[in-house]
Amino acid sequence: MGNTLEAMFALQAIERQLADIRGQLSSSNAAVSAQQRRVDELHQRRQSLHDEVLAHQKDAGGVELELKAREEEVNKLRAILNSTKTNKEYAAILTQLNTLKADNSKLEDRALELMQEVDQTHAQAGQVEEQISQAEKLFEQIKQTSSEETTRLRTILDDLQAKRDSAAQAVPDKALKIFDRIAALRDGDVMAGIEVLGKKPPYHYICGGCNMSLTAEHANALRTRDEIRFCDCCGRILYLQKPESVQQV
């Protein structure tokens, strides 16, 4: 490998570690965000159960009021019943009274149902409250762990960054620009070794990054020249892995 490719290869090793540490940092942050979402969802659930309780209580209040009005009606009809003069009149009022009582009985059932719903929703809200307390506890733990992890990873990152800066100095400007451009595009995965397949010529060459075939021209050029060549398929910068290994296979 020529000097430029050698320097880029060293830079690539550091660049990969940098990408790995950046990935770990973002996973650590993602864990915090995920638990934050869980806590938020539980708070919303608690709010909607609270709203549900209020709505049931309001409905139950309405039914109670209606029942009271109807009971007054029943009392009125009873009074009228006692002062009826004819059997026909008595029978008619009695029918009215019985219908009203039957309706009232249904309303009483409905009021009971609503109160049961209030109790059930209260119980659910209690469970959610418990879940919130656990989720918030876990959230604090995750935040704490993540914060420690972030501090640790940032130290490694700073150290790697310094190493990268130093390794970058060995790479000529033009080559470094190309390297940086691909590093940004490919998340630090800039270079790929040419893999040589076959026991004797003509060898078959593939890109170690994307496994696609390469022309022999790339390998031939890199055997004698220190130049930047790209995989025709994935665009990674190619390097030749130990030429002696070709003779061994």
Ligand SMILES: [Zn+2]
């Ligand atoms: Zn490739």
